Amino acid sequence: MARVVHPARHYLNDGYGISSWLLTRDHKRIALLYLAAVTFFFFVGGAMAVMIRLELATPVGDLVTDETYNKLFTMHGVMMVFFFLIPVIPAVLGNFLVPIMIGAKDLAFPKINLLSWYIYIIGGLFTLYALIAGGVDTGWTFYTPFSTVASTTNVVPTALGIFITGFSSILTGLNFIVTIHRMRAPGMTWFRMPLFLWSTYATSLINVLGTPVIAITVLLVAAERVFHFGFFDPRVGGDPVLFQHLFWFYSHPAVYIMVLPAMGVISELVAAGCRKPVFGYSFVAFASLAIAVLGFLVWGHHMFVAGESVYSALIFSILSFLVAIPSAVKVFNWTATMYKGSVSWETPMLYAYGFIGLFTIGGLTGLFLAAIAVDVHVTDTYFVIAHFHYIMVGGTIMGYLGGLHYWWPKISGRLYNEGLAKLSAGIIFVGFNLTFFPQFVLGYLGMPRRYHAYPPEFQVLNVLSSAGASILGVGYLIPMVYLMWSLRYGRVAGSNPWGAVGLEWTTSSPPPTENFAETPVVTWDPYEYPAADLEGHVA
Amino acid sequence: MWTGTPLFPESASTIATRVDLLYFFLLAVSIFFSLLIAGSIVFFAVKYQRRRRDAIGEQIHGSMILEIAWTGIPFLITMVIFVWGASVYFAMARPPDETLNIYVVGKQWMWKFQHLDGQREINELHVPVGRAVKLITTSEDVIHDFFVPAFRMKADVIPGRYVSIWFQPTKPGRYHLFCAEYCGTRHSGMIGEVVVMEPSEYQAWLSGGAPEGSLASTGAKLFADLACNTCHRPDAQGRGPVLEGLFGKTVRLQSGETVTVDEAYVRESILTPSAKITAGFQPIMPTFQGLVTEEQLLALIEYVKSLHGLPQVESR
Amino acid sequence: MSEHIVPTRVYYTIFGILMLCTYLTVQIAVFDLGPLNTIAALVIAVLKATLVVLFFMHVKYSTRLTWAVVLSSVFWLGIMLALTLSDYLTRSWRTFG
Amino acid sequence: MPEAVHHHHPALAHHFDDLAQQKEAATLGMWVFLATEVLFFGGLFLVYSVYRAWYAGAFAVASHELDVTLGTINTAVLITSSLTMALAVHAAQLGQRRLVILFLVATMALGAVFLGIKGVEYYHKFVEHHVPGPSFAFEPHEYARHAQIFFSLYFIMTGLHALHMVIGLGIMTWMLWWAWRGTITAEYYSPIEVSGLYWHFVDIVWIFLFPLLYLIGRHA
Ligand code: HEA
Ligand code: HEA
């Protein structure tokens, strides 16, 4: 095959050896450090999902004990949420792309960026310690007073793990905010920024304003266990429901931390996949900010049956409907972008289709949950489980995989095997729906979540779900293989394999350590096609 | 393979059909939009498929009219759903005046039911068809959740508080009762059944056995055993306030505030008398924290309730 | 630019006011003003905090962006307090009628 | 200012264009961090508000156990340290190295005094069995349960505040070293300025803690 020359010096060969990685301050290398770490946690969390689904293949609890089962879903939730889904897109793709997309040499605080990774790893080690030392069984939500007085498992190390990791999110968010405000290249105005940056910025706002609250909350739980404080203990007059307010004040906005970056990725994929500006650019941009702000006003919808007052339930319900609107606006705009586009069927675009469809289903079922009367029936059932896996797995992971495939040539300088990529995208799509669609039905039937054993009439649907999960698992393993393979054997990508626009495609693949040979001067709008003219734009 | 696999839950309470109706509406909205989006994606992807390697799309930037439409229409739809959902929810939250009251205590990992006539049950609850039933729930340890799918009814059972929920069964039968809030190791084993019976059968079941007498009479006995009656006397001669006719009234406190006497207030008065001092009295009542169980508290509350001077509104 | 150099006189004045406020808040606490006690204490605390932010922390002389960061942190704190208290304050409201 | 001066400044990091951009980034970064801190402490203030509203009586009684005199002295100490901090920044802006050192030392000394007094107060509480936990005791007995919540709040709020002070002392030591070494100049003083922001913030937290914890129901 025709070998295109690799750029002679780039960030990957700029220094070898362990310390050139572990002490690096290059945002691109740090992104790869994160890539390794989050992938590890994904597979740990995924292995637990496999165990959960195996156990639920039969109605009786026969594979693992109830105690173990409770630990499995708790650790699954904790790993997947705090150590995989929250960091995944910001810390991997965001770290790699934010400086490049605005034409900067690095993030504003490279040392703090590296520090964030170490903090993340330390938090992860605490949690892994909790896992190895026997696990924790409170559910990822740590509801009091169970977590503070009843549970006898490793709540404190897990809580500390989450506390510590929180600072990694905060610092990453802080770094992005400052970078986007202060480091844009000449001519890169706010409305010339790619939409991925808008959504990263919105995500960072949530990171900075929400994460400290979960930090203090889990700290209170740990303190209550260690020092016998009484904030959430009804025996001394504490209110266990107060914990839920604090927890969800962060954890609802956190679901937007988990989906907004994926939305940003989708905007990029759709634009490049259609070679067309994103329809209604400014609406999509402001929708991200609207989601970030409104997302802070709805947390009480997790507490409709938890003993919150009837009137505040009404407030939280109506606000939850409002926060759905900007998401709807985004979905419509992406779909409209395809109209009269030059629509590609390459792998990244397949994932984008998957995201839009599955996110729509997940989001629409969110409306069921926001309608209080229906939520009373389906809360704490598999309906909720299906809702959020549709958004988080069907949405965010699809977005992430799409982004990873789209930028892989930039990151690695190589092309992966398109046939295998399409195949695995298909397998993931089918496996995903088979896993989680039956759970909607189960949920409305009334099967409670966090159940180790269940009435026999629910078995058929559960078996379908378990079968789907095994297909899904295979689907997730294939990309691991061909992406790794491509690092060595893949065709050399060239600087712009997709014919896309955006500053990242104007520099070589892989980019040099300082990202650009010369600081670019931006004189064009985002997504201004055709790409061919682009070279001429660079000053 | 599908025999015995239900795809839709039974509806066995007055509220269930109302919830289902809203559910179907939501389903219709969702199917419409899912098909709209998925259909458009497939259609555009096929119709505008990239045919030349260097083809670009038509450079369309947006349309104000469309933006307004797809902001406004979903907004209106969601407001319909909100109002609908809220009104059904209000019906759930507001029990009718005439209810059959039953006390529920959740603990790791069982349900205890206490009928006013004195019957006690574990993990099984008998109720008559066609009557509104109000459950006054509390927990001995952690948060549990009382969930009967066939009734579309669910509420967290919270330690330290009394949460009331109500339902009116419409069909005799046996229905799943689940604990729906994670509560520890045997959470999935904290299940039971609600048995809805014809009124006549229910009467027969009731008369089947109430060895200990009514709940109020248990409370009366406790009231004497714990020496409450040394201070609380019907003749206003005791050192504590008269409790007759107190329940449901409004009491003025020393701090100048007023409170309505409900289950929570009586409970607090017994466990933390100092928290709210009744105007005109000294804070001399001792705390009974640790001396009475949740179930004994319920008996005492029921006794205080039974001291109503007026004809009882919340009849059994 | 925030190169603005504040004359030390300003710092000393602010310091004086802060000390005075501290004295005041302790004195006021002794009188029984009913619920006004808490309000008075909070008003004084907010006043003191504002002075520190504006002068010691130079926000008065800073960019709009700094103002925005300060105000949004306070605003978000307000969201947290207001919506949570909306639950606590209405819990005892009856649904009857 | 001419470009060239900036470019050769040893403190300019490679990825910034000039010192001005670097300074703006540092200042904004600290402000964003402080926004985070507002919500961190905000969670505690929320818990406080709820229980203060519920158990006003017990909180008033429990608050009486705190030593207002020590609390007031500490407030004054901290405000003074804020003044010296502001003056340190001022001196840094003017490049008065010796004054910077002097005011930093003063700030640190005042911070240490604050922590010392706090330690004395903690010791008293420990002796009086007012530390929540199995050995907690409180008279009058009927307030004991809710007083325990008050003291839990007292310890966690002042404890986290004190932790911030300790971190602040650490930062100040570092700044002292930089000032000593002569890194801090009229051109490059943003490290001092940014550390000052942090110090003032910690002061503000105390400005709220003091009335909320020490001054409730004093009149009774
Ligand atoms: C990334 C994660 C993510 C995202 C983005 C969302 C988005 C939404 N979620 Fe979800 N949610 C979770 C993750 C997420 N959720 C998790 C993890 C839980 C459970 C936690 C636990 O208990 O363990 C949960 C639970 C949860 C509950 C509580 C359920 C319960 O426990 O009882 C509720 C209730 O209102 C809810 C609502 C919503 C709504 C209204 C949206 C909206 O933002 C959705 C908006 C999107 C759309 C509406 C789709 C696009 C729209 C169209 C294509 C057009 C048509 C639109 C209209 C007609 C409006 N979610
Ligand atoms: C944020 C992200 C996230 C992700 C990605 C997932 C991914 C998956 N989840 Fe998870 N899930 C949660 C977040 C997530 N989940 C949360 C927050 C909860 C609630 C927890 C709680 O209640 O506290 C939950 C709960 C939850 C439950 C409910 C448990 C219960 O309530 O009892 C179930 C049940 O089916 C489930 C299944 C799955 C499956 C099949 C996947 C699949 O997508 C996973 C696919 C991945 C793989 C299969 C890995 C591939 C690797 C291999 C195949 C190698 C495996 C190796 C060995 C087996 C040795 N999840």
Ligand code: CUA
């Ligand atoms: Cu009780 Cu779950």
Ligand SMILES: [Cu+2]
């Ligand atoms: Cu939510």
